[in-house]
Amino acid sequence: MKRFKLLCFEITIRKIKTPFERKVREIVCSFLGHSRICHYCFGEITCARCGEILQDGFAGLSDTTGLVFVEHDCSICRENYKGLSWKDKVLCPHPFKKKKD
């Protein structure tokens, strides 16, 4: 379980280049709250902005209402994406792959 947690955290953090950027993201989350754009990994839901674990799916109580999972790209995620505000999007990756023409 500990290892999984580390892995999930690293998936998000790997995309963040510098410790400074990471700090900025943490500060943004502390002001605006965590983003509803999330990563889903081994049953855990992590904030796509700062990498913090928001929900531990192993507890069996995941509430994914309104959440958008990066690269999940299903109809529910797309629907939820419409409900996001700038607060969710700032410094977050775009959750869906852009369609190739």
Ligand SMILES: [Zn+2]
């Ligand atoms: Zn966050």
Ligand SMILES: [Zn+2]
């Ligand atoms: Zn989805």
